[in-house]
Amino acid sequence: MITIIEYINISGSFVFAVSGALIAMKRKLDPFGVLIVSFITAVGGGTLRDILIDREIFWLYNTSILYAVFLGSIVAMIFKSNLNFFDKPMFFYDALGLGLFTITGVQIGLENNLDYLICIILGTVTGVFGGVLRDVVVNKIPVVFKKEIYATASILGGLLYIILMNCKIPNPYLQIIPIFFIILIRLGAVYFNVSLPSIYKDKFKHD
Amino acid sequence: MITIIEYINISGSFVFAVSGALIAMKRKLDPFGVLIVSFITAVGGGTLRDILIDREIFWLYNTSILYAVFLGSIVAMIFKSNLNFFDKPMFFYDALGLGLFTITGVQIGLENNLDYLICIILGTVTGVFGGVLRDVVVNKIPVVFKKEIYATASILGGLLYIILMNCKIPNPYLQIIPIFFIILIRLGAVYFNVSLPSIYKDKFKHD
Amino acid sequence: MITIIEYINISGSFVFAVSGALIAMKRKLDPFGVLIVSFITAVGGGTLRDILIDREIFWLYNTSILYAVFLGSIVAMIFKSNLNFFDKPMFFYDALGLGLFTITGVQIGLENNLDYLICIILGTVTGVFGGVLRDVVVNKIPVVFKKEIYATASILGGLLYIILMNCKIPNPYLQIIPIFFIILIRLGAVYFNVSLPSIYKDKFKHD
Numbered sequence: 315m316i317t318i319i320e321y322i323n324i325s326g327s328f329v330f331a332v333s334g335a336l337i338a339m340k341r342k343l344d345p346f347g348v349l350i351v352s353f354i355t356a357v358g359g360g361t362l363r364d365i366l367i368d369r370e371i372f373w374l375y376n377t378s379i380l381y382a383v384f385l386g387s388i389v390a391m392i393f394k395s396n397l398n399f400f401d402k403p404m405f406f407y408d409a410l411g412l413g414l415f416t417i418t419g420v421q422i423g424l425e426n427n428l429d430y431l432i433c434i435i436l437g438t439v440t441g442v443f444g445g446v447l448r449d450v451v452v453n454k455i456p457v458v459f460k461k462e463i464y465a466t467a468s469i470l471g472g473l474l475y476i477i478l479m480n481c482k483i484p485n486p487y488l489q490i491i492p493i494f495f496i497i498l499i500r501l502g503a504v505y506f507n508v509s510l511p512s513i514y515k516d517k518f519k520h521d
Numbered sequence: 522m523i524t525i526i527e528y529i530n531i532s533g534s535f536v537f538a539v540s541g542a543l544i545a546m547k548r549k550l551d552p553f554g555v556l557i558v559s560f561i562t563a564v565g566g567g568t569l570r571d572i573l574i575d576r577e578i579f580w581l582y583n584t585s586i587l588y589a590v591f592l593g594s595i596v597a598m599i600f601k602s603n604l605n606f607f608d609k610p611m612f613f614y615d616a617l618g619l620g621l622f623t624i625t626g627v628q629i630g631l632e633n634n635l636d637y638l639i640c641i642i643l644g645t646v647t648g649v650f651g652g653v654l655r656d657v658v659v660n661k662i663p664v665v666f667k668k669e670i671y672a673t674a675s676i677l678g679g680l681l682y683i684i685l686m687n688c689k690i691p692n693p694y695l696q697i698i699p700i701f702f703i704i705l706i707r708l709g710a711v712y713f714n715v716s717l718p719s720i721y722k723d724k725f726k727h728d
Numbered sequence: 729m730i731t732i733i734e735y736i737n738i739s740g741s742f743v744f745a746v747s748g749a750l751i752a753m754k755r756k757l758d759p760f761g762v763l764i765v766s767f768i769t770a771v772g773g774g775t776l777r778d779i780l781i782d783r784e785i786f787w788l789y790n791t792s793i794l795y796a797v798f799l800g801s802i803v804a805m806i807f808k809s810n811l812n813f814f815d816k817p818m819f820f821y822d823a824l825g826l827g828l829f830t831i832t833g834v835q836i837g838l839e840n841n842l843d844y845l846i847c848i849i850l851g852t853v854t855g856v857f858g859g860v861l862r863d864v865v866v867n868k869i870p871v872v873f874k875k876e877i878y879a880t881a882s883i884l885g886g887l888l889y890i891i892l893m894n895c896k897i898p899n900p901y902l903q904i905i906p907i908f909f910i911i912l913i914r915l916g917a918v919y920f921n922v923s924l925p926s927i928y929k930d931k932f933k934h935d
Contacts, residue, residue, distance in 0.1 A: 338873070346880050347873030350856075361780070366568070366578050371780050377843050429584050442557075446658065451860065453869045455660045459545070459554030466553050573775070573785050636791050649764075653865065662867045666752070666761030673760050 322489075323360065323372060324382045326414035329407040330356040331386025334448050339394055341452050351448055352387035353380075359444035363419050363436050367426055405504055406497075408445070409467075413496035416441035416468045417489050420475050430476050437472035438465060441496075463503035471496035529696075530567065530579060531589045533621035536614040537563040538593025541655050546601055548659050558655055559594035560587075566651035570626050570643050574633055612711055613704075615652070616674075620703035623648035623675045624696050627682050637683050644679035645672060648703075670710035678703035736903075737774065737786060738796045740828035743821040744770040745800025748862050753808055755866050765862055766801035767794075773858035777833050777850050781840055819918055820911075822859070823881075827910035830855035830882045831903050834889050844890050851886035852879060855910075877917035885910035 334355025338348040357373050364371045373379040419440025423433030442458050442465050449456040458464045475492040483491070502508065541562025545555040564580050571578045580586040626647025630640030649665050649672050656663040665671045682699040690698070709715065748769025752762040771787050778785045787793040833854025837847030856872050856879050863870040872878045889906040897905070916922065 341869065341873075343873040344877075344880075346883065347870075350873065350879060365572055365779055367581065368575070368577070368782070370782070374781065374842065374846060377845055380845060380849075428581065431584050431587060432581060435587075450658060450660075450864060451870060451873070453660065453864075453867065455548065456554075456658060459548075459550040459557065459658070465557060466551075469553065572779055574788065575782070575784070635788065638791050638794060639788060642794075657864060657867075660867065662755065663761075663865060666755075666757040666764065666865070670758075671760075672764060673758075676760065 320376070320378075322414045322418050323376075323379055326411045326418070327356040327373075327379050328382040328386040330411040330415070330444055331383040332390045333408045333411065334444075335387045335390035337448060337452060339390070343452075345391065348391060349384070349387045351451060352390070353383050354451060355444045355448040356383045356386065357444065358447035359415055359440045359442060360418070362443050362447075363422065363440045366439065367422070367428070367436070369422070369426070405501065409497045409500035411444075412441045412464070412468055412500060413471060413493035415444070416471050416496055417475055417493055420472045421489075424479070433476065434469060434472035437475070438468045441468040441471075463499060463508060467496045467499040467503070470499060527583070527585075529621045529625050530583075530586055533618045533625070534563040534580075534586050535589040535593040537618040537622070537651055538590040539597045540615045540618065541651075542594045542597035544655060544659060546597070550659075552598065555598060556591070556594045558658060559597070560590050561658060562651045562655040563590045563593065564651065565654035566622055566647045566649060567625070569650050569654075570629065570647045573646065574629070574635070574643070576629070576633070612708065616704045616707035618651075619648045619671070619675055619707060620678060620700035622651070623678050623703055624682055624700055627679045628696075631686070640683065641676060641679035644682070645675045648675040648678075670706060670715060674703045674706040674710070677706060734790070734792075736828045736832050737790075737793055740825045740832070741770040741787075741793050742796040742800040744825040744829070744858055745797040746804045747822045747825065748858075749801045749804035751862060751866060753804070757866075759805065762805060763798070763801045765865060766804070767797050768865060769858045769862040770797045770800065771858065772861035773829055773854045773856060774832070776857050776861075777836065777854045780853065781836070781842070781850070783836070783840070819915065823911045823914035825858075826855045826878070826882055826914060827885060827907035829858070830885050830910055831889055831907055834886045835903075838893070847890065848883060848886035851889070852882045855882040855885075877913060877922060881910045881913040881917070884913060 331352040334352040335348050337355075338351035343351065357379065360372050363369075416437040418437075420433045420437035422440075423436040428436070445464075446456040446458055449458075471492045474495050475488070478488050478491060538559040541559040542555050544562075545558035550558065564586065567579050570576075623644040625644075627640045627644035629647075630643040635643070652671075653663040653665055656665075678699045681702050682695070685695050685698060745766040748766040749762050751769075752765035757765065771793065774786050777783075830851040832851075834847045834851035836854075837850040842850070859878075860870040860872055863872075885906045888909050889902070892902050892905060
């Protein structure tokens with residue numbers, strides 16, 4: 315179990331670091347700025363989760379996660395000239411990280427015997443808040459609050475995990491199914507330009 | 522004592538969730554974006570307080586607070602078409618939440634035998650930082666830093682609580698008086714358009 | 729040892745409070761807004777460090793730090809009319825705070841037997857994140873992510889401390905040398921307008 319979570323943390327950190335670096339480079343930050351934004355994006359959500367449940371911060375005694383962040387950030391900086399090449403993979407990386415991290419968050423909540431509702435929130439915090447913090451530090455409204463289904467994918471994926479667990483689906487399907495589910499929802503939403511039904515009517519049209 | 526704090530946490534969470542949702546809807550966020558901003562507004566201050574004094578996060582084992590947040594957020598979304606109707610109550614909700622949360626923060630500081638100065642800071646953190654975090658994530662300068670007396674009301678209310686406590690005023694007056702005091706200062710400041718005496722002279726006039 | 733860290737915390741808090749207040753006043757915040765931004769700037773980095781390693785928050789039982797913050801904020805507000813006079817010292821204050829706080833962060837990491845890499849990160853968090861939080865709350869892109877060498881100075885200073893320690897350089901030189909090193913790098917970078925070699929080529933020229 316621990317090895318699966320560790321593997322997810324490392325690969326998720328790598329992909330979120332790439333996604334963070336790409337957004338930081340769009341703002342033309344300097345190399346260390348890019349590195350710090352990568353770091354915040356990759357470990358921000360999990361760090362907040364660990365602070366909330368008063369658990370040892372997951373990267374504090376596990377430097378392999380930090381090397382994954384460095385690697386992801388540097389890979390993104392080296393291949394920056396092929397940024398067009400990265401443009402689509404960026405969505406995929408981000409969706410993959412969202413899926414991986416959400417499920418780790420839910421799992422850690424369950425291991426701490428927390429309420430299912432809190433577990434889903436911890437999954438969303440883990441999956442989504444790295445990106446929220448990234449957007450806050452580069453001074454834009456978090457993409458999660460915009461139209462494309464993002465937090466929604468994380469919340470529904472966490473819910474699916476809880477349901478599958480209660481159906482006694484075994485490992486690794488218990489993890490793999492909701493991770494793919496989250497990735498599919500996220501990619502499908504962007505591909506088909508789907509968003510949640512708007513709660514704003516004509517009243518707001520001229521804002 | 523615990524029941525009073527719990528009641529305050531629940532009702533304060535509801536009113537802050539409404540205030541957070543209303544601001545999120547002004548930015549036309551999607552429903553889950555609105556929900557997350559409600560959540561950050563409602564529990565952000567108390568969460569930061571609990572992290573600072575290494576106390577169990579108040580909503581982690583108390584899902585009734587989360588239901589209050591959901592309810593507040595959904596009520597605000599349903600009655601959004603009556604947003605003009607909400608415009609004035611919003612100030613009142615916000616002021617009420619400020620009063621309720623400030624006093625809980627001070628009280629929790631006292632229960633942990635902290636210095637009076639720290640207790641007042643914890644009260645201000647609890648009352649004000651939900652709103653600060655809300656404004657930071659929707660990418661505007663926190664209203665607390667603007668002209669209308671806001672943090673000032675929280676700080677003075679916390680100070681009044683400490684004074685009343687040393688005068689041995691009994692419960693529930695000990696709580697109710699400073700809560701009303703904070704609401705009155707806040708509403709009075711907005712109503713009479715009062716702000717702190719400016720520290721900026723003509724030097725800054727043409728900025 | 730404890731007294732050195734305490735002295736550094738107090739003087740660093742004062743200088744960062746001044747720097748925070750000056751930036752807050754450029755945004756014409758009200759006096760309590762200025763005070764809160766001073767507070768966030770001065771204690772934000774160290775607070776985040778203490779939360780990450782689950783250590784008692786350094787100002788929670790040490791109100792002398794808070795008085796230093798109040799003093800720094802009020803001094804800045806009183807001498808605001810001489811803001812031109814402050815313009816250059818601001819860089820110096822900030823650089824001094826960066827040096828002082830970075831070294832405390834590294835030292836606290838070492839005392840907790842953390843990996844050298846983590847110690848350097850904690851030094852950077854302590855030195856840099858007060859300023860990051862300051863810029864985030866006043867709604868601008870953190871200066872640390874911009875061109876002038878800032879986080880770079882902190883990271884290199886932390887690295888130098890680790891090297892000097894392994895060379896068995898005694899106190900107080902072990903602290904003083906990297907602090908001066910950080911200040912020199914920071915001031916030199918601003919004075920000579922040096923920045924990290926750009927990672928952006930003509931591709932980005934027309935952004």
